[in-house]
Each structure stands twice: as C-alpha cells, then as structure tokens.
Amino acid sequence: MRIDVISLFPEFIDQSTGFGVVGRARERALLQLQGWNPRDYASGNYRRVDDRPFGGGPGMVMLIEPLRACLEAARQADPTPAPVLYLSPQGRPLTQARVRELALLPRMILLCGRYEGVDERLLAHQVDEEISIGDYVLSGGELAAAVLIDAVTRLQEGVLNDAESAAQDSFEGEGGLLDCPHFTHPASHAWGEVPEVLRSGNHAAIARWRRQQSLGRTWLRRPELLDESALSPADRKLLEAFRQEWAADGSPAKP
Numbered sequence: 001m002r003i004d005v006i007s008l009f010p011e012f013i014d015q016s017t018g019f020g021v022v023g024r025a026r027e028r029a030l031l032q033l034q035g036w037n038p039r040d041y042a043s044g045n046y047r048r049v050d051d052r053p054f055g056g057g058p059g060m061v062m063l064i065e066p067l068r069a070c071l072e073a074a075r076q077a078d079p080t081p082a083p084v085l086y087l088s089p090q091g092r093p094l095t096q097a098r099v100r101e102l103a104l105l106p107r108m109i110l111l112c113g114r115y116e117g118v119d120e121r122l123l124a125h126q127v128d129e130e131i132s133i134g135d136y137v138l139s140g141g142e143l144a145a146a147v148l149i150d151a152v153t154r155l156q157e158g159v160l161n162d163a164e165s166a167a168q169d170s171f172e173g174e175g176g177l178l179d180c181p182h183f184t185h186p187a188s189h190a191w192g193e194v195p196e197v198l199r200s201g202n203h204a205a206i207a208r209w210r211r212q213q214s215l216g217r218t219w220l221r222r223p224e225l226l227d228e229s230a231l232s233p234a235d236r237k238l239l240e241a242f243r244q245e246w247a248a249d250g251s252p253a254k255p
C-alpha cells in the first residue's frame with residue numbers, strides 16, 4: 001500500500017511510523033509512505049500557508065493554493081488513483097469496519113490540517129472523505145493520520161506474523177466483540193492467580209472461556225456493540241452464565 005501524507009510536519013509522520021509493526025512494514029516496503037509539505041508549494045518570501053478567517057475570530061485557516069498545489073504534486077507522483085482523506089473531528093468516526101475497507105485500497109492520500117482548519121472550498125473540491133478518530137480535539141491531523149496508517153498497515157498481507165495475528169483482536173473476531181483478558185507467567189502472583197481453565201490444557205474449554213469473557217466484557221464496557229439478538233444460541237448461553245456469575249459475585253449493578 002502507498003500512503004501520501006500532506007502535512008506541515010511531515011517528519012512527525014515519518015518518525016511516528018518508524019517503530020514496531022509499522023516500522024517493519026515500511027522497511028519491507030509493504031507500506032510505502034511519502035510526506036508532502038504544503039509549505040514547499042507556497043509562494044512569496046514568507047511561504048505563507050495560512051491566513052486570518054473571514055468573519056473574524058481566533059486562529060488561522062489554511063490557504064487553498066499551497067494545499068491544492070501540494071495535493072496535485074502528490075497525485076502526480078504515482079499513476080495509482082487515490083482518494084483524499086481529511087482527518088478532522090468533523091469527520092465520520094473511524095471504525096474497524098471502515099479500516100478493513102480502507103486497508104484494501106492500493107493507495108490513499110491523507111490531508112492533515114493545522115490551526116482552526118482548512119478553507120472549506122478546498123475540502124469541497126479535493127476531499128473524498130472526512131475521518132475523525134474520536135470525539136475529542138487534537139492540535140492537528142498528524143496524530144490521527146498516524147493512527148489510521150497504523151490501523152490499515154497491520155491488516156496488509158504479510159505485515160503481521162502468526163503470533164501477532166489480527167484475527168484475535170478486539171472488533172476482529174466473530175460478532176465484533178472486545179478482546180478477552182490475557183495472562184502470562186507467573187501463574188501465581190501477589191495480585192492474583194491466572195484462571196485455572198487457561199492452565200488446564202483443555203483447548204475447547206479455553207476457547208469457550210475466552211469467548212465468554214469477550215461477550216461479558218463487551219456487555220459490561222460497550223453494551224452498544226452487543227446486538228444480543230444476533231448472537232448464536234451458544235453465545236447467548238455463555239453471556240447469560242457470565243451475567244449470573246457477575247450478579248452472584250455481589251458485583252455492583254452494571255453502569
């Protein structure tokens with residue numbers, strides 16, 4: 001996959017994607033990442049990329065022209081067509097389902113805004129989709145772009161090894177549930193024991209326990225993700241047993 005990133009801080013993108021799974025994918029050319037700085041396409045001695053907003057108010061707005069020229073240069077750098085995605089809190093919230101779709105693209109161009117935003121006319125004419133990574137405000141789109149790059153890269157063929165396999169991740173398993181808890185050595189610690197079933201060697205029982213924990217966690221923490229009517233009869237039984245155990249433990253009422 002090729003990703004071009006338009007940003008006033010291309011080094012930020014370069015450095016934040018240089019580690020771990022994504023760093024390795026770049027080294028192996030499974031991800032081709034190229035930064036583009038709109039300042040390089042700005043005119044005048046000051047290479048201005050922003051100006052005051054019409055109508056007044058605080059902050060600065062990114063100018064159309066440097067962004068347009070920069071986008072054009074990025075497009076021309078490769079014949080592969082690419083949608084332009086703008087990272088902003090006004091965008092559609094990113095989900096794992098959308099990440100899976102985007103991960104199938106051969107190429108995309110990410111546009112990162114700074115200041116109060118980008119001239120709306122550039123967005124209207126050049127942007128295919130606006131994406132938010134959550135209902136909070138960052139100082140710019142770079143961190144959000146790095147999040148999106150990470151999420152799509154780890155789904156590329158050959159990026160994860162078997163041990164890192166994405167299939168077990170939260171949202172990726174059957175039904176889009178949260179992941180189950182994980183434990184490693186020691187089996188016994190001052191902070192608690194590893195559940196007996198995980199040490200039993202009974203693979204069917206372990207799989208059932210993990211599925212039940214995923215169901216239970218999703219019910220407790222993200223009930224809106226759980227479409228109970230779509231659960232299999234076996235899943236419903238597991239969840240019901242989880243709930244009964246939860247209530248019997250004298251646990252506080254579910255928030």
Ligand code: ADE
Nearest residue numbers: 087088089132133138144
């Ligand atoms: N830029 C600033 N805040 C953002 C957010 N929440 N998501 C995506 N891009 C952003």
